[in-house]
Amino acid sequence: MNRKYTLIAVLAAAMVVVGGLQINRADEFTEKDVQHWQDEYMSVVKVGRDLWTSPELGTNGVACAQCHPNAANTHPETYPKFQQQLGRVIALREMINWCIQQPLEGKPLALDDPRMVAMEAYVHWERRGVALAPGKH
Amino acid sequence: MSRGKVSRRDFLRGAGALAAAGTLPISMVELTFGADKDKESVSFAYISDSHIQHIEKSKFVRNWDRGLIRAVAEANLLQPKPDFVMFGGDLAQLGTKEELDHGAEMLAKLNGDLHCVMGEHDYYLDLGEYWSELFGPHYYSWNQKGVHFVVLNSILTYDEWTFDRWDSGVRRMAEMAGLDNPNGSPFMVGEKQRKWLANDLKGLDPKTPVVVFSHSPIQKIFKNWNFWTEDAEQVQALLKPFDAASVIYGHVHQIQYNQIDNISFNSVMATAWPWPYPRSYVQAESHMPKLTVPMNRADPFHERDATGWQWINVDSGRVSMSYSLSNNTDRVVAWNPKTGRPEDKVFQDKAGRIAPQTHY
Ligand SMILES: [Fe+2]
Ligand SMILES: [Fe+2]
Numbered sequence: 001m002n003r004k005y006t007l008i009a010v011l012a013a014a015m016v017v018v019g020g021l022q023i024n025r026a027d028e029f030t031e032k033d034v035q036h037w038q039d040e041y042m043s044v045v046k047v048g049r050d051l052w053t054s055p056e057l058g059t060n061g062v063a064c065a066q067c068h069p070n071a072a073n074t075h076p077e078t079y080p081k082f083q084q085q086l087g088r089v090i091a092l093r094e095m096i097n098w099c100i101q102q103p104l105e106g107k108p109l110a111l112d113d114p115r116m117v118a119m120e121a122y123v124h125w126e127r128r129g130v131a132l133a134p135g136k137h
Numbered sequence: 138m139s140r141g142k143v144s145r146r147d148f149l150r151g152a153g154a155l156a157a158a159g160t161l162p163i164s165m166v167e168l169t170f171g172a173d174k175d176k177e178s179v180s181f182a183y184i185s186d187s188h189i190q191h192i193e194k195s196k197f198v199r200n201w202d203r204g205l206i207r208a209v210a211e212a213n214l215l216q217p218k219p220d221f222v223m224f225g226g227d228l229a230q231l232g233t234k235e236e237l238d239h240g241a242e243m244l245a246k247l248n249g250d251l252h253c254v255m256g257e258h259d260y261y262l263d264l265g266e267y268w269s270e271l272f273g274p275h276y277y278s279w280n281q282k283g284v285h286f287v288v289l290n291s292i293l294t295y296d297e298w299t300f301d302r303w304d305s306g307v308r309r310m311a312e313m314a315g316l317d318n319p320n321g322s323p324f325m326v327g328e329k330q331r332k333w334l335a336n337d338l339k340g341l342d343p344k345t346p347v348v349v350f351s352h353s354p355i356q357k358i359f360k361n362w363n364f365w366t367e368d369a370e371q372v373q374a375l376l377k378p379f380d381a382a383s384v385i386y387g388h389v390h391q392i393q394y395n396q397i398d399n400i401s402f403n404s405v406m407a408t409a410w411p412w413p414y415p416r417s418y419v420q421a422e423s424h425m426p427k428l429t430v431p432m433n434r435a436d437p438f439h440e441r442d443a444t445g446w447q448w449i450n451v452d453s454g455r456v457s458m459s460y461s462l463s464n465n466t467d468r469v470v471a472w473n474p475k476t477g478r479p480e481d482k483v484f485q486d487k488a489g490r491i492a493p494q495t496h497y
Contacts, residue, residue: 069362070420102440103410
């Protein structure tokens with residue numbers, strides 16, 4: 001075996017160690033991968049549902065689900081949209097923060113807070129299948 | 138409107154302005170005098186679903202408190218005085234003594250006789266025991282001005298769920314309090330009460346108008362949120378013999394109305410918060426009565442939007458509902474003798490509807 005082949009073998013071994021047994025190319029994934037990704041998403045949806053029904057986001061015991069059972073009347077498919085009361089086009093998560101601050105009397109979350117992402121994941125899941133209608137009132 | 142805290146003084150000033158301007162009482166007085174004076178009519182104020190929610194110590198959720206305080210203050214302005222006042226259930230959020238006491242204290246400011254209906258939020262902590270100490274029996278009836286009034290406890294459910302499934306009343310209440318909680322259980326009147334009702338109605342002249350007050354709809358509209366009564370058909374069958382029967386219900390926090398054979402159905406608003414119409418949850422099937430012209434989509438930026446209370450008149454045995462809506466134009470849904478069903482006075486005609494009444 002010459003030096004060159006030895007080097008390649010070492011590199012291949014290193015890749016096996018780093019990347020696991022399967023070496024994925026970007027354009028190749030399996031049913032199993034898809035299932036795994038969906039499971040990851042659903043686990044975050046569950047976190048979002050738990051937050052949606054829990055009093056812990058606010059200070060007065062009120063939960064999002066009290067006014068929005070199954071996240072209904074949140075219309076995620078219409079965001080971003082103009083909220084006349086705020087005078088500008090806002091994202092859904094800004095409206096979630098508005099609700100946390102007003103009816104829930106709580107502190108707003110950072111817009112990239114994993115809890116915010118989880119609540120958005122839940123709201124979108126409950127609204128799945130509805131056509132996008134950005135800006136709609 | 139600023140979202141700052143409204144002080145008690147501001148609120149009272151608001152109520153005073155309302156009385157001076159006369160918007161609320163005068164529109165309702167006209168209605169009374171518009172009715173046929175030769176026939177006796179009976180009228181009452183109807184307040185419902187206040188969901189008084191305890192935070193800790195002497196603190197309660199301000200928003201829900203304000204809804205009930207406002208409804209009580211406005212109902213007291215009614216001229217002429219109604220014959221009685223109804224409270225339609227869900228006075229409390231989690232059925233605690235603190236919540237029921239606080240709610241009862243606010244209701245005590247009402248002028249006139251008060252009759253109460255049991256809501257699931259009042260019931261599932263201690264099965265209505267403390268509520269009963271404050272407000273009396275869970276189901277009962279009385280006659281007034283020729284009308285037979287019946288109060289049902291329609292939020293009961295299967296015995297196994299109530300008595301065997303949960304390790305504490307607190308847990309049981311928490312499970313039933315979540316409207317969309319899949320661990321909940323469908324509402325029902327139950328066999329015992331249906332027997333009582335059959336007996337209560339026995340011997341009553343079929344010409345006697347019967348008005349039933351329940352918390353759940355005595356119809357099957359949307360099971361996911363318990364806009365539903367499991368034994369609705371059996372209860373409806375007991376009302377079949379009467380020329381004019383009406384069911385007035387809470388729980389749904391929105392305007393609904395329907396006609397099934399001889400029975401009219403009308404819902405009342407919540408003072409606490411509105412609920413979406415079932416069609417806005419697209420993952421489950423619902424059966425909203427086609428007759429219903431929805432209330433406006435709620436604007437959360439107005440705290441009292443899509444909440445309110447009602448003044449109800451029963452004339453010739455038929456119900457007319459005057460909705461007093463805090464942040465919306467008031468609405469009237471009344472029996473139309475020509476079509477034989479309840480109809481909105483303004484919006485029944487499709488051409489007259491407004492954009493916010495479209496729910497999606
Ligand atoms: Fe309620
Ligand atoms: Fe209820």
